Amino acid sequence: MSDHLYVGKSIPRTIEIDKVTGRAVYIDDFKRPGMLYGKILYSDYAHARIKSINIAKAEKLPGVRAVLTGRDVPDVRVGFLKDQSVLKKDVVRQFRDEVAAVAAISPDIAREAIDLIEVEYEELPAVFDPVEAMKEGAPLVHETDARGKPLRTNILPLPWRFQAGDIEQGRRESAFTVIDHVSTTWVNQCCMGPSGCIAEFDMNSNLTLYNQTNVIFGDKGRISEYFSQIGLKGKKIRIINPIVGGSFGTKLDTDIYEFICIQLALKTRRPVKILFDREEEFRALPPRQPARFTVEQGCDREGRLTFRKIEAILDNGAYTSWGATTPSVMMMPVSSLYRVPNIYYQATCVYTNNIYCQAMRGYGNPQASFAVETSMDTLAEKAGIDPAEFRMINRNQSGDLTPMRLKITSCGLEECITSVKEKIGWNDKKGKRNGRGVGIASLIHVAGGARVTLSDGHGIMVKVDEDGFVDVLESGTDQGQGSPTVISQIVAESLGVRPEDVSVIFGDTALCLWDAGTHASRHTFMAGNAAIMACEKAKKQILEMAAEYMPRMIKSDFKKMMKKDPEFVEPELDYSLISDPANLDIRDRKIFLKSDPSHPHFNMDINKVLRRGLHVGTGESRVIAAEAFYDPPTETLDRELKGNLSMTYAFGTTGVEVEVDRDTGEVKILQLVAAHDVGKAMNPTLLLGQVYGAVYTGVGYGLTEEMKLEKGKVMNPNFLDYKLLTAMDVIPIKPVIVEPGDEAGPYGAKGVGEPGLVPTAPAIANAIYDAIGVRIKDLPITPEKVLEAIKNSK
């Protein structure tokens, strides 16, 4: 057992009382004096030429302060591949294309003005299927690239191709091989708090953007680049997070509405807020991208994997955001989930006239793991090996170097598989085919940062005042994950104070040091390590102060006591012991002697020392402040797309027991066991919150959630027809926390934000197969699909 006071304890969340009582200021509540409300007009077509835009009526509407079209703003290209403009001037390529925007004195007037804008279109042929889009003669979504060079294909110039070992060699060594076609569809991140921002320029044209991004410095960088192209080079940019109501990937890239908001603020010289409604969340935000996989695997007679070959086609939509980089994360499960010596992987992203895609929790991993874990089951069956045993044979282990060159430092996969089997009652329940069945699937994910940009660092600043209160300036974003509490625990533990003494300020580019963003399950790991480093420095300063002042203060106390009580005899003490900071430490607000923690005299409240030592007169006064920047020794992917992206990796296994109604095709989850190697739980309650939330999202991904697009248009842009599960649909989840501890993690912790989602859908699919002998390889697994498959199998 560790002797930690705060780390590893389920300390209640601190600031959430404001959220549940409605006091927290989300972007919806946030107002600036004189603020206007922006609204965006979107395209009426999936692909069309804009013939004319008439804004006269909108401009005349009382209360309207600005109407912008593509002709009113600089024609600057933005986005990951610079393949779109802020307001579309000539051609629209998807239904969410931003055609015009207004700013008005109220949201209602802004909306009315939008309705008064008349746009004349000439419809163009469109393509909605990535396979169709790759064919010769398919309508081109983009006629030229960012530089104006003519394009001949809808295939993105992002060739994701990875090879390790020799596939043919692997095939020769195989006793069994299988090939499967699996597919997944669009799902929406469904943040509770809708997207929005407030852009405000001062009279020097410096920008403050109150924004929900979870990558404040990335956002600042992209806006800075935009500024340099619209004549605002050199103007200052400050990004401030309001309270963020969830991001799940949506706030990773700078979205088009942010640039539009900036343009409206620039035009009106007033603060402008754009706030999405739920329909816009569905129609005008980039969702998780659909993918189709052809997955081929082989194993030898003993069940050892021999090769894995995966080809993926991703529907990119009309433009490119970070979604186009998800194949890099897909590569992780493709190359490194279970031990496979020979790998071939290719992913093709294709432009279509569907809405474009972005990141979502798991970032490609849920799609790819659905492919891998479907194939693992079909191969196990062909080889005649129990699916759980098959995974055990091929499990990753500590010390592995995977074909992608990921260094597996700690790995609890064996324990995860074992505990899932035991808790779900695997051996008694599997293989019955009686309408009830069990299924299993595992995951690997980055859990110690993810180096996708040059710096994967996180900066933190710590200052301590005369009362012993600690302010932490933290460059991450609190998007609801509970970091204010976890970081307080880590700071309290490493500095020697209590969590309630610590205040954490998040998300302000002016106050905080650089950070790569709160994504990729990296925040606790990165900020935790940075916090420990900063706290060590601050602690050193406090202990130096203590070594200087403690002997004097103790002696002076004795003098006071002697004055009061003439009988008092001053004890003879070796003050040299506490005159050396190396001999001292701080714990639970007390400064004490390391060699004798229970010494009757050599211990003192930290605030007593700080009050005595901080403000002492000319030349002697000082502050306690420290900063640290943790940038781990990880690697970016090399030209072969290999490299150790992360300091450590998370593993986990999900087991599901289902009951399938053969008449209706309905699937009921009877129990779900989610075992996760988390390194070390910093706050078990908060950690379980992450697991429950992610698992639940995974159940939706597996069974109910899908954005229904008809010819590029989202047909179910609301929670009535988008089947996000409700509180009434909860399923029994048994979490299992596996804590091998990781040397690189803060107090041994790994990241756990995304993992719970990843293996959920394939485990459900595998359980359905076990229950009724029918395998669904297309998400979500709707009752209609199940029933149709049952009919076809008869």
Add this chain to the structure above:
Amino acid sequence: MLNYDYIKPESIKDVFSLLKEYGAEATLIAGGTDVMVNIRNRKLSPGVLISLRGLMDLQYINKNKGYHIGGMTTHRMLEQSELVKNELSALHDGASRVGSVQIRNVATIGGNICNAAPSADTAGPLLVLDAVVVLEGPEGKRKIPVAEFFTGPSTTVRREDEVLVEFDIPEDNSRYGSAYWKHSRRKAMDLPILGVAVALNLAEDRTIVDARIGLSVVAPTPIRALRAEEYLKGKSFREDVLLEAGRIASSEASPRDSIRGKAWYRGDMIKVFVPRMAKLAAERRGVI
């Protein structure tokens, strides 16, 4: 576009005079769970909302020579009524599955029926309970069987100057067991992919004395499956009989493909749930 007046009269007479005064400008609002959604989605843009919430005397459930339910009775009241649960079970099933507790606390049964959605969860149950709608206008009251009330999606025989004040449900329902199945993807905040209501009068020897089958979402209005009902009468309550009734009922429906469900699936589910609901109704009747 959100500029409308809101008036809450205290008597039904005042409602009539306000309706006369504002004419086509006016929209009646009861619980508001459909009206407010329609305003937000711009399907409605009333000049004035005339609230029926002042007519609290239209909130009641009683049994007196038949069952009487006031038009302003909320779904939550139906859900919490032992009388409805025990003697009008299908209506209890339907009312309890609407939206969420918050919605059921305000949404009224009169509103659910006047809104005339093909998916209304109380429509199928009221059909199989042979309910009669009581409409009141300036000239007085008139009674229309629920089966004749709906004329199409969102349209009914109610005239614009009329208010739905009551549902009358015949006393002989005490001899029936009834059940309603809402087939949906979620357990809350959902509309049915289809709804199947069954009321059965079974003799002690398991002969089906009478059967009523109501289907929703499978036609422009909620419908009775009359041929399936006719088939069941006089037959013995047996699995094969029920399955055949399900097949006949399915052939009486005209389901369509929509984003909420495929036509073939809806047709299949009628075959599954007519027998299942018939069994549940029989169980509740205490015969099996």
